[in-house]
């Protein structure tokens with residue numbers, strides 16, 4: 001079930017949602033963009049390479065959600 005909206009939907013990923021004590025949050029117009037930023041952040045700041053494990057990558061992907069609050073404010 002997916003809802004189509006007009007204009008680019010803002011997606012976001014928060015490290016905190018992954019159970020990491022980190023206030024970093026990345027946003028992008030597409031899931032792929034957000035995931036790419038999250039992968040980069042995880043590698044630089046946490047020494048974790050999300051691309052090494054499809055399980056981790058899928059987990060991170062599942063944490064990406066529409067950033068309705070940021071879009072509304």
Ligand SMILES: [Zn+2]
Nearest residue numbers: 015022024045
């Ligand atoms: Zn982080």
